[in-house]
Amino acid sequence: MRALLSTLTRSQAAMVKKRVDNYTLTVRKRSKQPTRHVRDVFSTPNTSRRVSECPPCPPPQDTSDSLSFEVPYSEGVAAHRRGRQGDCKDCQRIRRDDHDLPTFQLPRPKLGLTRIQDLSCEDMKKIGYISLIELTTFYDGLGIELKRNRAARSKARENGIFGVPLTTLLENDQKKFPGSKVPLVFRKLLSKLEQTGLQTEGILRVPGSASRVKHLRQELEQKLYEDRFDWELVRHNDAAGLLKMFIRELPYPLLTLQHAPAFAAAQNISSPRQQIQALHLLIMLLPEPNRDTLKALLEFLRKVVAYEEKNRMGLWNVSMIVAPNLFTYRGKNAKQEEMQGAAGAAHLVRLLITHQDLLWTVPCFLISHVRKLNEAGASKKPPSSEKTKKKLLLMRRKTTEREKTERSELTDLRQGVIRVHAPQHAKISMAIQLDNETKAKDVMARFDYENGTSRRPRQYLFEVGGNIGERSLDPETHLLDVYHVNPHCEWVLKPTTT
Template identity: 40%
Template sequence: MPEPPPSPGPDPHRVDLPAFEPKQDPLGVTLIGDLAQGDMGRIRALAHIELTALFDAYSIVYSRPKRRKKVKENGIFGVPLETLVDQDQKRSPSNCKVPIVFQAMITFLEKEGLSAEGILRVSGADSRAKQLRHDLEEKFYQGLFSWGDCSPHDVATVMKQFLRELTVPLLSYEYLDAFPQISSIPKTLEQLKALNLLILLLPEENRETLKVLLRFLRAIISRSNQNKMGLNNVAMIMAPNLFMGPAPSPGHRHDRQVLDLEAELKKAAGTSAIVKMLVHYQDVLWTVPSAFVAQLRHQYTTEAQRRSKEKLLSRLPWKKEKDRSEIYKKPLPSPDQPEPQDGVIRVQAPHLTKSSALVQLDQFTTAADVVAKFKYDENEAADSQGHEKENRPGEVFTNDSIVHKEETNGHAVRNPKKAHYAGDTDHLFEVGGNIAERCLDPRTKMLDLYHVNPLAEWVIRTRPGR
């Protein structure tokens, strides 16, 4: 009688984490990159208060390692992220907060390494990795470096060295020890909340570089059937590169060494669990809590009311018998800020042919619906072929999506080939009122948001990668 086939072992690629999605909000989910830099400064202050309260509730205490007094200011390896980004921007001004060399390594690995068996786990040859480091240092910023003959395993080895040797850790000096402590929180939702707060608190360069890394790690896991690298493997291998601790000093007694080993094993398990969560829940973690956005709006409203009262106070004669109650009455709208027509917004699109339009909102109108009014309409274009519309010199038909302004004997010629329409990277922005600036989630219910911020301006802008 033939022996039964052996029972399969545990699936190494199985994800043993519950699924969570960002809670849908009628005002739209706010991603970290959606807010203006000034607003993010206020959000960080709120996140610090919230994290302190959360850690106090679970009696979590984390240390803050001392910063190195001297750091390298030149080169690639062992240089702070902030320094690398500053140098990149001096060479080629841009808004990118990820070092170009790190992005180049990730881009190469995404093209050549996702299907390589054991990527990240199998180390490259020491001699080749050493030569690759040398070539990057000497040739990359000279424009002389080529990835042509590089092995994915060698590049992955050097990429991990880059992360380990950062003089300011990727997870920052301030919070490097806070991340592993999250493992002691018993509830997964509370763990996610703490991780979300820590990511909000990271310096921008660290947060954006971490985001690029985590997207790459998720891409590796998506090819786990080819590269044999599931979430557990990836987390276990990458954790030491993000949570490197000081090397143990010699001369410890045996019992102390055992205790240190137990502590290190416990820490390794905790850091691996955190990396798993960072990779698996990255879409949830890179959001701004809706409660924080509401507090942000309240701050702006309170500050505007205070300025209005102070302005009114400065204009009043200072008399003891004066009834000061008038100072605290809500000021009437000024002539330059009239009450907007209920349910109608004017949308600006400075970079498009259709530069503005009035949009009537209803309970179903979303931000995506508003942007769609500025996209190419084949039916409208077909109906308009071969027609001309008389126009006074200098007039622009802002309510016609296919008109391109050309001076031809006082006419504006309809020419869809020259027109500029909204594309997939164009989004609606909420500007002013009770917020500085916010790129809107396409699912945002516009009538709800209009009632929350009736004095906002609405502008279509390009924002790649939302």
């Protein structure tokens, strides 16, 4: 906990302390219980939410098309409160007209853009913990109260396709297709729709035959994994029905049961920019299977909207149709809540479709937190087991030998020299002097020139170790800036896993 607190902003640390104090007080009242992980203290939230009026508008330099990744969003809320009084276009609710949606450009930080798939799994787990703290602080600053809610325990099917958890489906798929990130049936349905339905009027809106959809569902359950299912029998409107049915019948919602209330609360934020920021943090929080499946759906929906002139399905129409399947309500008042939240849910789907590239990019301030957290963790004493000690000594010996070799090779070069390792190239190592203009794409081009340009797959530059697990570098990344932020990393050229 201490290591985590040392990486947080003052607002985030205050929120953690507040939550821990409240939790401790509750535990004392109920009797002693085991200490919980910080992510459990912040486990989301349900229901009761109070939304304040939109605070004063931001300082003048905050333009409508800018969205900074450098500063935590919760700090921006505080700045917003201290801003100018008066009318604020950013705080006005947007109308149904698609053209009223705000546009936000992806920033171009010198450390490079980082997509979710560019980070190691361990670093993404830490991103999730920090995002949960940041989201709680951000919502608190906006006056949105999120109460903790225990996840419902229910037995789900372990076999079949419909009504089966995403994790179970992927486990089954990976036995036949290693590395699968999106359920096979979901990919097949999207592929069928892309092949036959993108230019068809009313795609997603015109329902298929209920009896035919029911029959196809039974056939899929029995034959999909045996490669006996005939996809030629599936019409595009039947595929659309099966797709919506698949999402709707997931035993745990695609937006997760745990975080669904936080998604719903985002509907009540007046500022489009802050809605985007809330969605951004929520995407960082989603489990990997949910996030990957949601991304596949949004990429397809963007293609549907791109063919609007042919299929008569604009952004608002698509969003209104898809929203009820994503924002599911359960309980006695489910229908009433769904009707009341229909427009707000559709608006969030519009934002998800329109800004998906931005939302699947990890903000710099979260990566900075991870670097600090890794540094804080590295400063701890190593475990005392003999096996671990021997392993660490061997690693240190190898590192020292490698550093001596590199120092001897680079004695005539100035500071700011990196050695890039390229195990799959003919020239497996190269010393490169960095300057203010050196970018990742320059190193990639240099190795391509040395080894010929016909090599496939394309190789990307990674920073490995130091204060990061592993990060694939955007070709536009300024390497000298990365060198200063993470001087002890290794530089490796290799293909990405995506």
